[in-house]
Amino acid sequence: MGILDYFMLHDKKAVVTGGARGIGKASAIALAEVGADVAILDILDADDTVRQIKELGREAYSIKVDLTKEKEVDDAFAQIKKKSGRIDVVFNNAGIAYCVKCEDMTFEEWRKVLAIDLDAVFLVARAAGRYMIADGNGGSIINTASMSGMIVNYPQEQVAYNAAKAGVIHLTKSLACEWAKHNIRVNAISPGYICTDMTPPTSNKAWMDTWFAMSPMKRLGTASEIAGAVVYLASDASTFTTGCNIVIDGGYTCY
Numbered sequence: 001m002g003i004l005d006y007f008m009l010h011d012k013k014a015v016v017t018g019g020a021r022g023i024g025k026a027s028a029i030a031l032a033e034v035g036a037d038v039a040i041l042d043i044l045d046a047d048d049t050v051r052q053i054k055e056l057g058r059e060a061y062s063i064k065v066d067l068t069k070e071k072e073v074d075d076a077f078a079q080i081k082k083k084s085g086r087i088d089v090v091f092n093n094a095g096i097a098y099c100v101k102c103e104d105m106t107f108e109e110w111r112k113v114l115a116i117d118l119d120a121v122f123l124v125a126r127a128a129g130r131y132m133i134a135d136g137n138g139g140s141i142i143n144t145a146s147m148s149g150m151i152v153n154y155p156q157e158q159v160a161y162n163a164a165k166a167g168v169i170h171l172t173k174s175l176a177c178e179w180a181k182h183n184i185r186v187n188a189i190s191p192g193y194i195c196t197d198m199t200p201p202t203s204n205k206a207w208m209d210t211w212f213a214m215s216p217m218k219r220l221g222t223a224s225e226i227a228g229a230v231v232y233l234a235s236d237a238s239t240f241t242t243g244c245n246i247v248i249d250g251g252y253t254c255y
């Protein structure tokens, strides 16, 4: 086999959370391009992602789900298992950003961010891991963390987001160690500022000027610049890679 063959996911069954738009959408389409069938879990309508995947000749469907709700996550994975038969790859990616000074943040706001940015990552990994362990075929789980899990963003204040993303990085390492014996690899990706609905080019100009002054590449990344790492971690090109955190930030965390 040549090296490119190791990047292929011929007929593998993938699940992408937050695949209605942004990084999740670009990555779901990329996974389909290398041969995977994809189930999308999102609170939003993901019809356009499903349509684009089907145009590539792969199977796709979406389930509307609030990933902060334990029962909804477990029910969605039961449906996926029934419909797809197998779960080989999970891109555990849905999330929200929230910027407010800590002293002004309510506990409800803190809980809301943690619920999707950390609790849901656990709920999705647990649901997928249970099926992967029971089936005995191994698998690959890729969690979306952020450079915010390693550095403190400036000048915006986002204590809950930063804390949640740091949690995702260590949850990833912990699961990698627990599940290596089941041949389940668990890795994270940590994007820097990526041009999506979460970080649009119309973001606060003073913030963007500060970000670019602090960044070697001085621009936002694109969702498709993240998708390659997702394909690598999903595929057999990365069979010795687990517990790692691939940082894709245009060099931001180097300074």
Ligand SMILES: NC(=O)c1ccc[n+]([C@@H]2O[C@H](COP(=O)([O-])OP(=O)(O)OC[C@H]3O[C@@H](n4cnc5c(N)ncnc54)[C@H](O)[C@@H]3O)[C@@H](O)[C@H]2O)c1
Residues within 6 Å of the ligand: 017, 018, 019, 020, 021, 022, 023, 024, 041, 042, 043, 044, 065, 066, 067, 068, 093, 094, 095, 096, 097, 116, 144, 145, 146, 147, 190, 191, 192, 193, 194, 195, 196, 197, 198, 199
């Ligand atoms: N864009 C960036 O600058 C950036 C940087 C670092 C990390 N990230 C991370 O990348 C991931 C994807 O972000 P994006 O930039 O594509 O943002 P996005 O807002 O375009 O996409 C996020 C997706 O998650 C879904 N989602 C949110 N809450 C949900 C819930 N409760 N249940 C189900 N789905 C839910 C949304 O509907 C949306 O489709 C997030 O985890 C985010 O924290 C983004």
